[in-house]
Amino acid sequence: MTKVRSEELLAQLKELTPRVTPQRRVILETICDRGGHLSAEDIVAEVTRRLPGVSPSTVYRNLQALENVGLISHVHMGHGVAQYQAADHGRHHHLVCGICGHTQQIDERTTSNLQRSLLEAHGFEADFDHFAIYGTCAECARTGRANSEG
Amino acid sequence: MTKVRSEELLAQLKELTPRVTPQRRVILETICDRGGHLSAEDIVAEVTRRLPGVSPSTVYRNLQALENVGLISHVHMGHGVAQYQAADHGRHHHLVCGICGHTQQIDERTTSNLQRSLLEAHGFEADFDHFAIYGTCAECARTGRANSEG
DNA sequence: TCCTTATTGCGAATGAGTCGCAATAGCATT
């Protein structure tokens, strides 16, 4: 992480949370450093590396706290645990393959027609940010692999 | 459940599973009786009422077994546990509200344009049967309720 | 430096299943 980025985050933390602890700061930095998505377990592991002795429950509590103030968010990628990401990670939706687990990002506009239809027909505001679109990726479809997940 | 429906199910069980036990039969009947969706816990409760003494693990094992042979299926409705349904429950997708938890069924055709786009652009076969479409229902959007779920 | 109270670490508890294993019971055969 660059020094300037780190200072930005620190400023945001000061503004948005009552107290800035090393644990909180490192947890946020860990998530912001990694471009992609991280599970809570991944975050516990990496934070422990950077700050030996942190308690897993502290990590879990801070994931909630940081999400409450809007600095991070999480997305459910099919089966399995949620993935966390920085709030400013760029706008996109996810496709997740139920067979190989591979995920890819797609442009938000891809879903806008469906979202419009659902809004018009049912008044329903679909949210593809919080749950990925589940299915079978090109590679698994081509090779005819079967889904053995629950 | 009608007598004829019950006999149909029994015939299917005989054909598709090595042994027909009372537990297995009652579990399948319970799911087929209820038009809608049931959580595993709901099924344990109802099966226990019909057949006192069944073990929860027997119910869980049979849910897997019945799903493996294609008699039932389950769908993930946002947060929370999966819902089971008879395999012949009629083809439709689900909208689930993340705020009030309300669900509604929609015609499969509603999503076909998006599915076509995803297939053409990414070779991805989206499956809206296994994961519901998550968002905010008309009523919650109207009254501006906020999402407090994880 | 002191004080208030938010935050931490610890370990126990939770929810929703899953697993190992001995006992039971379908059902094909005699």
Next chain:
DNA sequence: AATGCTATTGCGACTCATTCGCAATAAGGA
């Protein structure tokens, strides 16, 4: 109807990912 094979059951212990209660600690304002 009795027998034998083995699928299935019930039980209880276990897992996984997370949450909770609580006493000790430590931010950060006065």
